[in-house]
Amino acid sequence: MATTLHDPDTRRTITVPDDVAESYVSQGWVRPGTSTPAEPGLDSLTIPQLRDFADENGVSLTGLKRKPQIVAAIEKELGPSA
Known part of the structure; x- marks a missing residue:
């Protein structure tokens, strides 16, 4: 079959x-x-996972330490469906 x-x-x-x-x-x-x-959203990732994701996608997180700031930076660069 x-x-x-x-x-x-x-x-x-x-x-x-x-x-x-x-x-x-x-x-x-x-x-x-x-x-x-459904793909898990950025909020479900840990900070190290978010940093890896940002690095793989060319998003600078220089100076950002808190998860909401990191998620916002990624979404600003790649869009909210990142």
Whole structure:
């Protein structure tokens, strides 16, 4: 049997064998008709995780120590859906 999956980022649709479908789902693919898995918000990350995320995305956090300041800086640079 086969499973049809959809990539919400690229809007591609593929059909894969059932035995590998879960590996695609774990990478962000979804079955058509299901909702996209919710991504955790920035508020759910720890300060070290936020600093890593900012570093990976080129956001400067120089001088910022408190979580609300860090989240605000990331959202200002990357948008509220970061």
